[in-house]
Amino acid sequence: MKLHPSELYFYHSPTQTVDKQTKAYAKSLTKFVNEIDVIKEKITATQWDQILKLLNLRAKDLMNRAHPDYQKHIAGKDWDDEGWLNILANYSYLIKAPIAIFKKRAILCNTPSDILKLD
Template sequence: MGVIAMDKKQITLYYSSENSIGKQLNAYVESSGKDNLTIDISKTNVTGTQWAELADGLGKKISELVNTEHPDFKDVYGEDTIDLDDDGWLKILNKYPSFLKNAIVIKGEEYIELTSASDFKQYMDPDSAGIEKPYK
């Protein structure tokens, strides 16, 4: 059993308020009329276990959650590819929450990476994209 609570009636959003997409997604989630839990990673410490669970739920490595193309990332770490272990990537996410590549939504047992506010609208309206699964 994971450490992140799963509830098919609740939307959980992990985002950074340090970027405009995160702010927009937070507004959409909070105004959706659905039960929700929003976690602003720039204000709330996400544990390494939670990050590992988020990455696993998305079928990704922790390193893939970091936006290495972000201009500030390149300012801090340079243009060259960096090779870190999971602990190193976790330290980056905790120190620089704005480097989170995309917001992450959890509904039920489904993890979805959101790259824009319109992604959330499609996710909430199953007829528009056909990606929301019916829950029993």
């Protein structure tokens, strides 16, 4: 994944209130915000792998475990690393918080102000 140094990549679900608030903070960091809507845009397993490495997290750490789809399709099964990447690729909307990538650093924004840690 090639990243432009002055561009902030913002992976989010536009229907979530926290995501909207976090996006406002993102625009205070840089005028170049590349919004990636995880509901509409297909993010590949390879892209998720690169994002996870930047975050230093496991795929399971990104998931909203309370979501009914997580409970129905994912919970209680034993998944290997490739399986988790495929889950992220197919159920991207299950991420629990927006992800911001800026200047080769990434953060899972559990609160809107978390994004400011990238500055």
